[in-house]
Amino acid sequence: MLVRRPARVLLALTLLAQSITASAAPSAKDATEMTRASNLQWLQRLPFADRADFxxxxxxxxxxxxxxxxxxxxxxxxxxxxxxxxxxxxxxxxxxxxxxxxxxxxxxxxxxxxxxxxxxxxxxxxxxxxxxxxxxxxxxxxxxxxxxxxxxxxxxxxxxxxxxxxxxxxxxxxxxxxxxxxxxxxxxxxxxxxxxxxxxxxxxxxxxxxxxxxxxxxxxxxxxxxxxxxxxxxxxxxxxxxxxxxxxxxxxxxxxxxxxxxxxxxxxxxxxxxxxxxxxxxxxxxxxxxxxxxxxxxxxxxxxxxxxxxxxxxxxxxxxxxxxxxxxxxxxxxxxxxxxxxxxxxxxxxxxxxxxxxxxxxxxxxxxxYAFIDSQTLRLINQGLTPTEIAQRLDSLPPRLASKWYSRDYYGSLSHNVRAVYQRYMGFYDGNPANLNPLPPEDAGKRYVEVMGGADQVLANARKAFAAGDYRWVAQLTNHLVFAQPDNAEARDLQADALEQLGYQSENATWRNAYLSGAQELRQGVALAKGGNGAPDLVRALTPSMFFDYLAVRIDAMKSADEDLRINWRFTDLNEDYALTLRNGVLTHRNGARHAAPEISVAMTKALLDRIALKETGFLKESTIGGITIEGGRLKLLKLLGGLDEPNGQFNLVTP
Structure with a gap:
């Protein structure tokens, strides 16, 4: 329905298939003098007098x-x-x-x-x-x-x-x-x-x-x-x-x-x-x-x-x-x-x-x-620069390109695009063995805070850097403290302040959104999520092969490492067979095949699988009332499916 009025109140926000219940609005702060000065400089860097796009x-x-x-x-x-x-x-x-x-x-x-x-x-x-x-x-x-x-x-x-x-x-x-x-x-x-x-x-x-x-x-x-x-x-x-x-x-x-x-x-x-x-x-x-x-x-x-x-x-x-x-x-x-x-x-x-x-x-x-992004990243890769170093070195397109509004970093950015090219050609590892097996953020954070003289000393240095407008360093420094001491309110607040200013300065919309979202969650915590089925057509469009692939990534391999199963799975409405193998905690499948001696045989319709995926019914219920036929190790199959990992749709990003 189209309503011809400019509504002024935002309703509950959702993102596609998720419905999110957010906390009260954060008390966002104003731009600092450093941010004001930074943003004013942009008026001299680009041809704002050019109104052709408008x-x-x-x-x-x-x-x-x-x-x-x-x-x-x-x-x-x-x-x-x-x-x-x-x-x-x-x-x-x-x-x-x-x-x-x-x-x-x-x-x-x-x-x-x-x-x-x-x-x-x-x-x-x-x-x-x-x-x-x-x-x-x-x-x-x-x-x-x-x-x-x-x-x-x-x-x-x-x-x-x-x-x-x-x-x-x-x-x-x-x-x-x-x-x-x-x-x-x-x-x-x-x-x-x-x-x-x-x-x-x-x-x-x-x-x-x-x-x-x-x-x-x-x-x-x-x-x-x-x-x-x-x-x-x-x-x-x-x-x-x-x-x-x-x-x-x-x-x-x-x-x-x-x-x-x-x-x-x-x-x-x-x-x-x-x-x-x-x-x-x-x-x-x-x-x-x-x-x-x-x-x-x-x-x-x-x-x-x-x-x-x-x-x-x-x-x-x-x-x-x-x-x-x-x-x-x-x-x-x-x-x-x-x-x-x-x-x-x-x-x-x-x-x-x-x-x-x-x-x-x-x-x-x-x-x-796009040719510049590819060729110049490769040039610097071959000079031995790491992804972060390349992003710092290639801080601008050539002048004629950089002056064109349609080349600006509003969605992608030169900084993260050159790092993506590095990843495409070279992978995650920058070649330095010190970075081959680094400590995870919580463990590293505790050690960094210790060698820096404790939380008070970290905060003192971070506040000094914030006063100088060095917000990138503040965000990095306080990140160690937040991961070492996630309940440290001063650390969270200071990192939120730094991320907020980085967002205010960013030309890139997605970077701004990421910085400000991180600041909001540091201040408020992670929003609660409600399950939803906002895209049932996409669920129904999953082929059986795609479904089994998704099933495989939800199995905890170590919990299932000693359980070997061969499963024949037939979709009666499609007249299709799939041979599933659980071995070493890994689920694989073959399309159009059947095991000669399976431990379990399953028969059901793809339409019923769609209803289960959309949570309109359940696997246990349907296997009880006859919608699904299971021969052989019924309890083993139900245990396997009942023990699948549930994805966490609202996991922490800026805190441990």
Missing amino acids: EAAQRGLLERFDGMVDNGKGQAVWDRGTYAFLDGREAPATVNPSLWRIAQLNNMAGLFQVTEGVYQVRGLDLANMTLIEGEKGLIVMDPLLTVETARAGLELYFKHRPRRPVVAVIYTHSHIDHFGGVRGVVDEADVKAGKVQVIAPSGFFEHAVSENVLAGPAMKRRAQYMYGSLLSRGERGQVDAGLGKGVPTGGTVSLIAPTVEIAQQLETRTIDGVEIEFQLTPGTEAPAEMNLYFPRFKTLCMAENATHVQHNVLTLRGALVRDPKIWAQYLDEALVRYGDKAEVLFAQHHWPTWGQQEIREYLADQRDM
Whole structure:
């Protein structure tokens, strides 16, 4: 439901499948004089007089969005009003002026015409939803993250354009903010009936489902820091996410499987009279991704491969390390193939770029940026520098690149991207044997505090450094004390103060969110979590093989090390068999196989497994009432499943 009012009160915050109950708002402090001076210097470093992006971000505006999207129960999923503090104001001392600038640009929300026949809904979600007008219907690209925001975006479009059926959905890549709202724009029954095509790059479905499964709980926890989902919106809290404003809260995440897969490197299809050339770009910003060119509109979509930020080679939430070398190559291919054709370029975040010369320069600069990150990190690796040393040495892009707003560190950062490249090529170890088997933080913290003369001496030195504005050192120094003495309130408060100032100074939205989230938890403690099933489509989309992989990471190997089991597991509705082996505490499986002499045989439907995973029923209950048939070691199987580790969705990050 779309509510046309700017709500001023934040409701309970959630992040996708988790619902979080936060403590009372922290007493955030003001910027220190050191931070004020640091932020003022940014006004001299970058071309703030250049207002071209503000003109581009408003170009084609048909209707501004200033309201709220709710979940039908009066609870906000997305509330533009919580960001009203950004409107028409100069940057306060608590926000880096460069970050404030992108935050204002990302706050320009509504329905926009990109060119004739191409429209975008921007600012109703982290990503953009693009709408292409065909001969008889509508092609929807990337239907946002939640059903509610996607539905609201489509209704906003229909207020200004003819109400025609959606005939196709295109997923440009496998990240959840680009497919999660699909049920808000189409009915799955129409997809199954062949009325709607769902088109995606090769490998999309596997990556969309599996990317966050095996390490999902840890990724979600770290994403709270990255997106600032537990922070209040405001000049001392979350102001932006770099790619967009932030993540919708408490909405419904969905997924409809593709019916058409783009498998060729270059593939042309005509959809509802619209010719589209697809350029696959696997291994770039996502493992499954593609650019699209529309000859009729002379328009190029770069998915998320070229946006108005420096992107992540490795996200702060965690993921597989991306390949900036391949990324740069695909950008160059797009430049060569479309640079003399495209008159408009848009992506699934931020605002478009108009003009062939502007497009060519933009693509060339983005290519050079990722190539620089890759080649220069490798150059310094081969000179023997460690990841931290490389990050300190490569503190800026080349001057012409660094002066371009679309190369700034709003989402990714040069500092953490070069360390990611090091990790990609060299791994975790920096080559120094002293760092080969270091003490864990608690043990190291106690020893550091002891050799520094005790807690009082550590605090005295940290306060001196804080007064001098040396906040990075304060954060490192007090971190040892916090891990040595987690109940030391003075240490926690001082580290929180230092992290807060680092957040206020940061140009990068995700770094700011991480610093301020850490400060808030040092002051308040970790927020409580409530379980939830915010993405049932993703649970149902898990293949049996993915389910067994996830089962394997929940088994405590040492507790099960002496138990050898061979299990035949049959899914009767799929007519599929799986041979599971528990040996040395490790669970492995073979697809389409059966053990000749199993200790246990299980038969059930995949649909029932989905219901168990969604906590609509239980394994023990179903095995008792007959929904699951178990032959052989019933008690051994129930003991194994009953002893699985439960992920901790709200583990400590800034304290032991």
